Amino acid sequence: MSDPHAQRPEDKSAVPSDQTTWTRRRFLSRSVVALAGMSAVAGAMSPLRHLDPQDLPSLDEFLQKHYKEMTPQDKEQVFARITQSVQTRFGVDATVSDPPPLEDVEFVYGLNLSRCIGCRRCVHACVEENNQSRAPEIQYIRVLEMEKGSINVESSEHHYDPPLVPNPDKYYMPVQCHQCAKPPCVKVCPVEATWQEPDGITVIDYDWCIGCRYCEAACPYWARRFNFAEPQIPSEELNPEVGYLSNRPRNKGVMEKCTFCLHRVRQGRLPACLEVCPTGSRKFGNVRDPASEVAYILRHKRVYVLKEDVGTVPRFFYYFDERGSRYREPMVEKSGAQEGTG
Amino acid sequence: MKKYLTFLYDCFRLSFVGDWRYHLWMTSLTVLTLVGVYAYCQQLVHGLVTTGMTDQVSWGLYIANFTYLVGLAAAAAMLVIPVYVYRNLHLHDVVIFGELLAVAVIIMCLLFVTVDLGRPDRFMHLLWRFNFPLSMLTWDVIALNGYLLLNLHICGYLIYCAYCGRRPSPLFYVPFVFIAIVWAVSIHTVTAFLYVGLGGRPFWNSAIIAPRFLASAFAAGPAFIILTLQIVRKYTRHEVSDEALLTLRRIIQVAMLINMFLLVCEIFTEFYTDSAHVASARYLYFGLHGHRALIPWIWTAIAMNAVATILLVLPASRGLKLLNLVCVLAIVGIWIEKGMGLIVPAFIPTPLGEVVEYVPTWHEILICLGIWAVGLLIYTIFVRVSVPVLAGEVTYQRRAGGPDRERLSTSEATY
Known part of the structure; x- marks a missing residue:
């Protein structure tokens, strides 16, 4: 950059200006400095020309209210805009839903550590259902391959990749959002962009x-x-049934997380990770309903809560089985549940 | 009002006047700033993927610099307390440089937080739904901006009074000076609480972080001031007595001793207990499962801080050459310790035990350098303007009255 040379001759003329006359030379030298300065600034900001116009918030987006402050009319407009933007980004007609939390429902999730075989189908079903980014890869579920004789996550293997699972010497522990009753993530958010819904699901307003x-x-x-x-996300892989608070496509620069497939479970369906599980290790339901499976498990089984000591009171728990444990009855002969890891 | 605008205009003009060294310095800083702007524009386009941060290590160099700079802003308080509380008059004439430093540094802090945001365009959401008092980040927003305003007011008022040629009325600034002292402690405490309050990060979840933060801040801040004052003394006609520098040396001495003591407490607690929670500390000091990226950094920092502390205790560091060395050691040592040493290891291993190391990218480093350049630019202008104004060489009367104008331009030429 030419600034140092352009500025140095300036020194002599740098006396307070009202006294000196605007000679031609002075005018020229000043112009050169100003021009050099302006082109340097323009050069520095030049990468902005690659900014996708889609990235820039429109006035409506800029003025969009917080989810909790939106009137039904506001929501209608916002959802229409989301449909529009999904159409422009992916060429897909999406339907935006926003099912409200159900009365007297508190969702909890149980995971059977005696059964999980670590096939990671849940991970991929989740990615497909919830429109996570394929590049860079974002996954909500991390399956840990655990050492037998220990339940310490620090000795776990995150990137196990054998041709066949399960490894008989290991056990598997999938971890995802625990939907804590005392969520530290909600507490720390400076702008209340994340909160806990009445049915216990912690959500994010991506906007x-x-x-x-x-x-x-x-x-x-x-x-x-x-x-x-x-x-x-490849257009053909986009899930067009999107929920405002859950699986609608996100933009760069924002957080996202597991919502127990809020758009499904509030309409009586099961989370995608549960539906795909070949071993039935995953149980989901309304804990306030005493007849529910999860309520039964909590009453009768041996339950383990990961990191109970941090006091966040998770709505996700692990449990163990006597019967049906893959350690009792090897699943190898039984079914095609054995899968290469994905 | 007209007078105030004239004041601002004069300040603006003064900031362009200087000898070739001044121009070279300012131009280099401007170039660095623009390089930073360039890197930041790329980050805006591509997202934070241009940084070395990941979901595993989700805060890096930006937040590390932010944390360190909050500490540096303490310099002001450490100059103010001796003067206004203990009536130590050696420092009286230099207090303002501390306060100006605080202003420049807080601006840098705000910039570092801004470049760390994924969606800086949604900045206004802070005004709309402010999660106060639950989120410590909202406390920090109040603490930092409040401290910025307090110091802007104090410095601005004193300099403007000198420009108008009238005595500053104590009523308009002394109460603010005392509020600023308490506030200075609060910015460190609140910033430490940002980290300390997270139960999921055992490395941070310790009561010693806040006091250690204060101790290291009260060492690094005055160390920076000692170096600055000598530059001011060399290149301007502003008088800075050796006593003032030695008073600051005593402050650093005590602060460094406390800092080292707290370090020993921390290390003992971690490693003697040797519980599962020691993993992050083990990664920092000795490496974990073959991952050793931070070891050279932290041991350099500890060595620098230890040498600085030993030298400070020896009478030899009353000599300015040695004192300057001590200051550089303390500034760099604490930068590493409060930056890379405090922020990064808390993310390693992750809460699920995965070890992913963090290496800043060039983009990130250039943005950081750019922000440092902005800070130095602002601070240089502050010093450049305030020295002649406070010395009564640039005043409204002189500007209005005819004959003095000649003198003004000649005196400016000497800076």
């Missing part, structure tokens, strides 16, 4: 999040993910 990642630092279960780049 309100400022991307400070404080919640990610606060989460003891490493359950939150940040969109470091613009999420890439």
